[in-house]
Amino acid sequence: MPKSVLIVGGGLSGTIVANGLCRQLAEEMRTGAVAVTMIGTSETHMYQPGLLYIPFGRMREQELFRDQRRVLDRRVNFFVDPAATIDVETKQVTTESGRVFTYDYLVLATGSRIMPQTIPGMTEAGHWFYDLEGARKLRDALNAFQGGRIVVNVNAPHKCPVAPLEVTFMLYDFLKARGLWDKTELTYTYPIGRLHALEPVAHWAQPEFDRIGVKYETFFNTESVDPATKVIKSMEGSEIAFDLLITIPPHAGAPVIEASNLGKGGWVPTNSRTLRREGSDNVFVVGDTTNIPISKAGSTAHFEADVLIDNLVSLIQEGRWARDYDGKVFCFVETGLGAGTYVWFNYTTPPNPGPPSQMIHWFKLAYNRLYWLSARGLL
């Protein structure tokens, strides 16, 4: 029997892990000693970070999508058949169609999803860019906007921690170019007592907001939105009126995680260095679905995936551990429609955003295209 690696989730991290294993275990796969299988939800792979550009007309929808089978190495056995239950005791994953998969090593890569429905009134009154439909609606709303009050409302937990800052800076440039900034009042709300979870990023963002004239309210934990009066309320008791509400909705993990008793809210308790599910030797967790208290970002998912590939290959070939994950994250940050900066950090080094430049913005735009090489494991 071949050693089988089963990957649940065909998004960013699952795809990188699958392709990396095929490359590094080529000989074992050729001789039939190892098999790599992926269970996904869709034939299509979406580049989620591109959603940020859709409302501003800076990326076309088609650029976000590729056929998943073409992104995956041909040696991956790929099934579009979502996992319904995961039993780590019997080492079995049962899919929605009733197929049963067994494994020697399991990789959980089921990501996270937005939950606007958990805030009363948010689905009716809010706009967002965290899925394609939301990004399209926001594009239409921005094209129709003629001035007024915009609220950028951030809820936790959410993936891509810098995206709320990016969209705020991009809105400024977008509205300024249309001659609408002087007719706009833009307020940014954040649930804790500063503008960003990462303290150095908050310290960097605040003077930038002051400089361009973005208002902000911290300790704003959203309680409800009234679609009729267009007012958003916080649990702390404040109310802000809006003409356009752009929200970063709270997130949850995939339903299958909670349904399988693998983690409250869909977040799997994970060792922050080995990426093993707590209590399992042969179950690994990668990307947004971990409960590790670091940024839920594609970059995090990618660096975790690289570590996981090395460890799985090492365990299969030599029966030993290769290396631990050090918490590395690297994120480009758009600071407008023509400039950007970046942050990198790990468990011991805090982020330190540098001065924005056009060059870094171009790097981010270039990465948006290079992503497809990165997902194939070529970058």
Ligand SMILES: Cc1cc2nc3c(=O)[nH]c(=O)nc-3n(C[C@H](O)[C@H](O)[C@H](O)COP(=O)(O)OP(=O)(O)OC[C@H]3O[C@@H](n4cnc5c(N)ncnc54)[C@H](O)[C@@H]3O)c2cc1C
């Ligand atoms: C608007 C936006 C902007 C972003 N910008 C950036 C950025 O600039 N930089 C950055 O680093 N990150 C960014 N991100 C975050 C990044 O896209 C995610 O953190 C990353 O995709 C996480 O990878 P993942 O593999 O954990 O999850 P995903 O890529 O979401 O993949 C999870 C996959 O699992 C599948 N799945 C779920 N349930 C099941 C099931 N039961 N069975 C099988 N499959 C299942 C899902 O359908 C999905 O395909 C952004 C995200 C958004 C939405």
